[in-house]
Amino acid sequence: MKTLAGTGGLVRLILRRDRIVLPLWILLICAIAMSYVQSYGDLFPTAESRRSYANNAGFITLYGELSGTSLGEFVTWRLGFVPVMIGLISLLTVIRHTRVEEESGRRELLGSSVVGRHAQLAAALLATFGANLVLAVLLALGMHSQDLPMAGSVAIGAEFAGVGWLFAAVGAVAAQLTASAGTARGIAISVLGAAYVLRAAGDTSAHTDGPLAWLSWLSPIGWAQRIHPYGDNRWWLAILVLVATSALVAVAVYLSVRRDVGAGLLPARPGPAEGDLGSPLALAWRLHRGMLAAWTVGFALLGFLFGGVAEGVGDMMRDDPKVQEVFQRLGGSAGLIDSFFAGVMTIVGLIASAYAVQATLRLRAEEASGRAEPVLATATSRLRWAGSHLAFSLLGPALALLVAGAAEGLAYGSAIGDVGGQLPRLIGASLAQLPAVWVLAAIAIAIFGLFPRLSPAAWAGPAICLLIGLVSGGVRLDDWVRNISPFSHLPQLPGGATSAGPLITLLAIAAVLGIAGLVGLRRRDMPVG
Amino acid sequence: MPAAISTEGLVKTFGRTRALDDLDLEVRTGEVHGFLGPNGAGKTTTIRILLGMTRGDSGTVRLLDGDPWSDATDLHRRLAYVPGDVTLWPNLSGGEAIDLLGRMRGGVDKKRKSELLERFDLDPRKKARTYSKGNRQKVALVAALASDVELLLLDEPTSGLDPLMEEVFREVVQEISEREGRTVLLSSHILSEVEALCDRVTIIRAGRAVESGTLSELRHLTRTSIQTELAGSMDGLAQLDGVHNLRVDDGRVRFDVDTDNINAVLRRLTEIGVRSLVSQPPSLEELFLRLYQPEAAR
Numbered sequence: 001m002k003t004l005a006g007t008g009g010l011v012r013l014i015l016r017r018d019r020i021v022l023p024l025w026i027l028l029i030c031a032i033a034m035s036y037v038q039s040y041g042d043l044f045p046t047a048e049s050r051r052s053y054a055n056n057a058g059f060i061t062l063y064g065e066l067s068g069t070s071l072g073e074f075v076t077w078r079l080g081f082v083p084v085m086i087g088l089i090s091l092l093t094v095i096r097h098t099r100v101e102e103e104s105g106r107r108e109l110l111g112s113s114v115v116g117r118h119a120q121l122a123a124a125l126l127a128t129f130g131a132n133l134v135l136a137v138l139l140a141l142g143m144h145s146q147d148l149p150m151a152g153s154v155a156i157g158a159e160f161a162g163v164g165w166l167f168a169a170v171g172a173v174a175a176q177l178t179a180s181a182g183t184a185r186g187i188a189i190s191v192l193g194a195a196y197v198l199r200a201a202g203d204t205s206a207h208t209d210g211p212l213a214w215l216s217w218l219s220p221i222g223w224a225q226r227i228h229p230y231g232d233n234r235w236w237l238a239i240l241v242l243v244a245t246s247a248l249v250a251v252a253v254y255l256s257v258r259r260d261v262g263a264g265l266l267p268a269r270p271g272p273a274e275g276d277l278g279s280p281l282a283l284a285w286r287l288h289r290g291m292l293a294a295w296t297v298g299f300a301l302l303g304f305l306f307g308g309v310a311e312g313v314g315d316m317m318r319d320d321p322k323v324q325e326v327f328q329r330l331g332g333s334a335g336l337i338d339s340f341f342a343g344v345m346t347i348v349g350l351i352a353s354a355y356a357v358q359a360t361l362r363l364r365a366e367e368a369s370g371r372a373e374p375v376l377a378t379a380t381s382r383l384r385w386a387g388s389h390l391a392f393s394l395l396g397p398a399l400a401l402l403v404a405g406a407a408e409g410l411a412y413g414s415a416i417g418d419v420g421g422q423l424p425r426l427i428g429a430s431l432a433q434l435p436a437v438w439v440l441a442a443i444a445i446a447i448f449g450l451f452p453r454l455s456p457a458a459w460a461g462p463a464i465c466l467l468i469g470l471v472s473g474g475v476r477l478d479d480w481v482r483n484i485s486p487f488s489h490l491p492q493l494p495g496g497a498t499s500a501g502p503l504i505t506l507l508a509i510a511a512v513l514g515i516a517g518l519v520g521l522r523r524r525d526m527p528v529g
Numbered sequence: 530m531p532a533a534i535s536t537e538g539l540v541k542t543f544g545r546t547r548a549l550d551d552l553d554l555e556v557r558t559g560e561v562h563g564f565l566g567p568n569g570a571g572k573t574t575t576i577r578i579l580l581g582m583t584r585g586d587s588g589t590v591r592l593l594d595g596d597p598w599s600d601a602t603d604l605h606r607r608l609a610y611v612p613g614d615v616t617l618w619p620n621l622s623g624g625e626a627i628d629l630l631g632r633m634r635g636g637v638d639k640k641r642k643s644e645l646l647e648r649f650d651l652d653p654r655k656k657a658r659t660y661s662k663g664n665r666q667k668v669a670l671v672a673a674l675a676s677d678v679e680l681l682l683l684d685e686p687t688s689g690l691d692p693l694m695e696e697v698f699r700e701v702v703q704e705i706s707e708r709e710g711r712t713v714l715l716s717s718h719i720l721s722e723v724e725a726l727c728d729r730v731t732i733i734r735a736g737r738a739v740e741s742g743t744l745s746e747l748r749h750l751t752r753t754s755i756q757t758e759l760a761g762s763m764d765g766l767a768q769l770d771g772v773h774n775l776r777v778d779d780g781r782v783r784f785d786v787d788t789d790n791i792n793a794v795l796r797r798l799t800e801i802g803v804r805s806l807v808s809q810p811p812s813l814e815e816l817f818l819r820l821y822q823p824e825a826a827r
Contacts, residue, residue: 103619103658179658180619270654271622278632287618370616374669377580377610377682378633381602525583 006115010123072230091171132164152230169248303407338495349433359393405430429493435506449517563730617657624653760802
C-alpha cells in the first residue's frame with residue numbers, strides 16, 4: 001500500500017481547496033430536485049396530464065422516456081438533464097486535481113514528499129466519489145422528506161451519484177492520456193457528450209418505433225436512467241454502473257503506472273522551429289481555435305438534434321389537445337413548433353453564454369499564469385491584447401449561435417420541405433440570443449478589468465440564468481427575479497413579436513459593462529496574482 | 530546624455546505592504562547596471578513599474594526619456610524584457626514563442642537568433658510544455674537578446690541555467706554592452722555575475738536603495754577582518770571609528786574594520802604593540818550579506 005501513502009492528506013487538501021464549490025453544487029442540486037416535487041406535483045396533478053406532458057419527442061430527446069406516472073417517476077424524468085450536469089462536474093473535479101496539478105508542476109512538489117505514486121489519483125477519485133455519495137444521501141433524505149417513497153428516493157440518489165462516479169472515472173482515464181489538462185477535459189467531455197447523444201438518439205428512436213433503440217444501452221447515462229427510481233427500482237443497473245466505474249478506475253491505474261509524472265500516454269509531437277505568429281490577434285487565434293472548433297461542432301450537433309425532433313413535437317401535439325394547451329400556455333399564441341423552438345433557443349443561448357464567459361476568462365488565465373507579462377512588455381497595448389481575446393469571446397458565441405440556428409433550419413426545413421423558409425427564420429431566432437449572451441460576457445469583462453481576483457465569479461452569470469430558467473419552468477417566479485436574467489428580456493423567437501427596444505437596451509448594458517471593464521484594465525496594475 | 534532609467538522617491542504600496550519606499554535608482558545610458566537585493570526587496574515591482582505594468586503611488590519615473598506608464602507601447606519597441614519566472618504557452622514550440630515575442634516587439638534578427646539558439650544550445654522545435662525551467666528561461670533570453678533594442682530589463686535572467694549557460698549569458702551580455710553600447714538593468718543574486726558584468730550596482734532592501742555606485746566604490750564599504758595578539762591593553766579600541774564586532778578570546782582580539790578607517794586603526798594597534806596579526810581581505814560577498822540583512826542585525 002506504499003503507493004497510496006499520503007492519500008488522506010491529499011483528500012484533505014482537495015476538500016480544503018473545494019470547500020465552497022463542492023457543498024454549493026451538492027446543495028443546489030438537492031434544492032432543485034426537491035423544489036420540482038412540489039411544483040410539478042401542483043402543475044400536473046393527474047397521471048394523464050403527466051403522461052401527455054412528457055409524451056413528446058422534444059422532451060424525450062432531452063430527458064428520456066417517462067417510466068411511469070407516479071409523482072416520483074415524473075419528477076425524476078423531468079430532472080433527466082441533472083445527471084449529465086453531475087457527470088460534468090465530477091469529471092472536471094477529477095481532472096482539476098490530477099492533470100491540472102501535474103501540468104502546473106505542483107504535483108512534482110508534492111510527489112517529492114511522502115506521497116505514493118497513486119495517491120493523487122486516489123485522492124481525487126475518493127473526494128469526488130465522496131461528494132457524490134453525500135449528494136446521494138442528502139437527495140434520498142430530501143426526496144423522502146417530500147413524502148416520496150424511501151426506496152425510490154434511495155434509487156434516484158443512486159442514479160445521480162452513479163453517473164457522477166462513472167464520469168469521475170472517465171475523467172481519471174482522460175487525465176492519463178495527454179500532458180495537457182485542456183485536452184484531457186476535451187476528451188472526457190466528448191465522452192460525456194457522446195453518452196448523452198447516444199441516449200437521446202436511442203430514446204427518440206424507441207419513441208418512434210425506430211430501429212436504433214439499442215443505442216441507449218451503449219450509454220451509461222441510459223443505464224442510470226433505466227434504474228427507474230420510484231418505479232421498478234432496478235438495482236442491478238446501479239450495480240452495472242458501479243462495475244463499469246471500477247473497470248474505468250482499473251484502466252486509469254493501469255495507464256498511470258505506464259507513464260512518467262507530467263507526461264501523457266499520447267506522445268508530444270515536436271513543433272516548428274520557426275513561427276509565423278506575429279501579432280496578438282494571431283496568438284489569440286492560436287489559443288482560442290481549439291475551443292472555437294469544439295463549441296461550433298457541439299452547437300451544430302445540438303442544432304441538428306433539436307431541428308430533427310421538432311417535427312415529431314408538432315405531430316404529437318396536434319394529436320393531443322391537452323398538450324397543445326400546455327404548450328400554448330408556455331409559449332403564448334405562437335405556433336406549437338415555434339414555441340418549442342423558442343424554448344430551445346433559450347437553452348442554446350445559455351450554453352453560448354457559458355462559452356462566452358469561458359473565452360473571456362482566458363484573459364485572466366493568461367494574466368495569472370504570467371504569460372500576459374512578456375506580451376505586454378512588447379509593443380502591445382493592453383487594449384490590443386484584451387481586444388484580441390475578446391474578439392473570440394464575443395464573435396465566437398455569435399458563430400456558434402449562427403451554426404446552431406443553421407443546423408436547426410437545415411434539419412427541420414428538410415423534414416418539412418421548406419429549407420428556404422426555415423433557415424433564415426431559425427438563424428435569426430438563434431442570433432437574437434446574442435444581446436443576452438454579450439451581457440454575460442460583458443459582466444465577465446467588467447469583473448476581470450475591475451476586480452481581477454474575483455474573475456471566477458463571472459460564472460455566476462450563466463449559472464444564475466440557468467437556475468432562473470430551470471426553476472421558472474416549474475414555479476411561478478416573481479417578475480423581479482425573472483427579470484434578473486437577460487434572457488427573460490429577449491423576444492420569443494421564432495414566432496413571437498420582436499421589438500428592438502429590449503435588444504438595444506441589452507446591447508447598451510453590455511457596452512457599458514464592457515467599456516467599464518476595459519477602462520479598469522487600462523488603469524490597474526498588471527499582473528495581479 | 531540623459532539617464533536611461535531614473536526614479537526618484539518612488540513609492541508603491543500593495544494594501545498594507547510598502548513594496549517600494551522612496552526608491553531612487555539611476556541607470557546611465559550604455560552601462561550594465563546591477564540591481565541587487567534580498568527576495569521581496571522590491572526588484573520585480575520596480576521592473577514592473579519600469580515596464581508600465583504597475584503604476585507607482587508617488588515619486589517620478591523616467592525611462593528612455595519617456596513616462597513608462599503613459600508611453601508604454603512606444604517605449605516597449607525600444608526595450609526587451611526577460612522575466613525571472615518564464616511561463617510560455619504549453620502548445621507553442623520554443624521557436625514560435627521566440628518569433629512571436631520578437632515580432633510583437635518590432636522584428637527579429639534572424640541571423641542573430643539562430644546564432645543565439647546555437648550558443649544557448651536550445652532546441653526550438655520542442656513544445657513549451659516539455660521544456661525545463663532553464664530551457665524556458667533560454668527561450669525568453671533568446672527572444673530578448675536577438676532583438677534590436679536600446680535597453681534590456683533582465684529580472685534574474687540566469688535562474689535555472691546551468692553554469693555553462695551562465696557563462697554564455699555573460700559573454701553575450703558583455704558583447705552587447707561593449708560592442709553595441711546597449712543599456713542593461715540586471716537584477717541578480719549571483720555575485721560573480723554582477724562582478725563580471727556590471728559597471729555600477731544598486732542594492733535595495735525593503736523597497737529602498739541602501740547603496741549605489743561602482744564596484745570599486747562599494748569595495749570601500751567593505752570591512753577587513755583583523756585577528757591580533759596585543760602586547761598592551763586594548764582599552765579604547767572598541768571606541769575607534771570603523772571598528773565593529775570586537776571580541777576577545779584566549780588573549781586574541783578579533784574585530785572587523787571599515788576599509789576607510791584601516792590606517793588609523795593600524796596606527797593605534799602599533800602604539801599598543803602587536804605580537805601577531807592576521808588580516809583577511811575585504812570581500813564584496815560579505816558586504817552584500819551585511820547590506821541584505823535587516824537594519825537591526827548589522
